[in-house]
Amino acid sequence: MLFNFEMDFATSLRCVPMIVRMKLDICGIKLSLRQWSRFTREDRHALVARSIDTRMERVAYRAFLLHLIRIRAGDMAEFLPPARAEAWQLPDGVPDAIRLKAETDGLRPPTPEQWRHLSSLQRFALVKLTRRGHENQNFGPALREFLDGNG
Numbered sequence: 001m002l003f004n005f006e007m008d009f010a011t012s013l014r015c016v017p018m019i020v021r022m023k024l025d026i027c028g029i030k031l032s033l034r035q036w037s038r039f040t041r042e043d044r045h046a047l048v049a050r051s052i053d054t055r056m057e058r059v060a061y062r063a064f065l066l067h068l069i070r071i072r073a074g075d076m077a078e079f080l081p082p083a084r085a086e087a088w089q090l091p092d093g094v095p096d097a098i099r100l101k102a103e104t105d106g107l108r109p110p111t112p113e114q115w116r117h118l119s120s121l122q123r124f125a126l127v128k129l130t131r132r133g134h135e136n137q138n139f140g141p142a143l144r145e146f147l148d149g150n151g
Contacts, residue, residue: 001121002048005141013044018125020047025124027052027062028082035073043068088123091116097130105140114147122146 001019009015016024016036024031036044047065052058069077087095094115102109115123126146129139 003125003142004145005138013041013048017048018128019121020044021128022088022121022124023047023050023052023061024065025080025083025086027058027065028080029062029065029069030078030080031065031069035069035075038073039068040072043072086124086127088127089120091118091123095127095130098126101130101136101139102143107140107143110143110147118146 002017006015006017009017014037016031016033020031039047047061047068050057050061050064052061066077069075083089087097092112094110094112098115099109110118110126118126122142125142126139129136129142
């Protein structure tokens with residue numbers, strides 16, 4: 001699943017899409033853009049398409065990703081604690097960072113009801129887009145896409 005706000009780079013997958021970023025967080029692996037750029041187009045599409053819904057799928061995804069990092073980028077992977085009970089994983093209560101970013105950008109933040117009805121991936125994207133060092137200019141387009149029902 002790629003979002004409309006990602007479409008400027010979606011066909012080439014030159015940047016790591018939100019669906020892969022979320023999978024990385026869940027699997028506890030840090031991936032640099034340099035490493036991503038070393039993957040083949042088929043590798044990138046596989047990382048987008050592979051499911052991580054079950055424990056076994058997460059184990060297989062992680063193993064596949066570690067293999068790609070080693071053989072394509074020639075690196076050892078960096079590990080992070082896997083995402084557990086992160087703000088985007090909790091459907092109750094709009095995180096303060098989302099409210100603050102929306103208000104700072106002159107946008108209406110999602111209501112608790114709207115937040116609850118967003119998918120985990122949509123919530124992940126909004127949270128990620130409030131963090132320093134990320135393409136925060138996509139926050140507004142993402143928020144509008146998700147709340148207007150176009151995502």
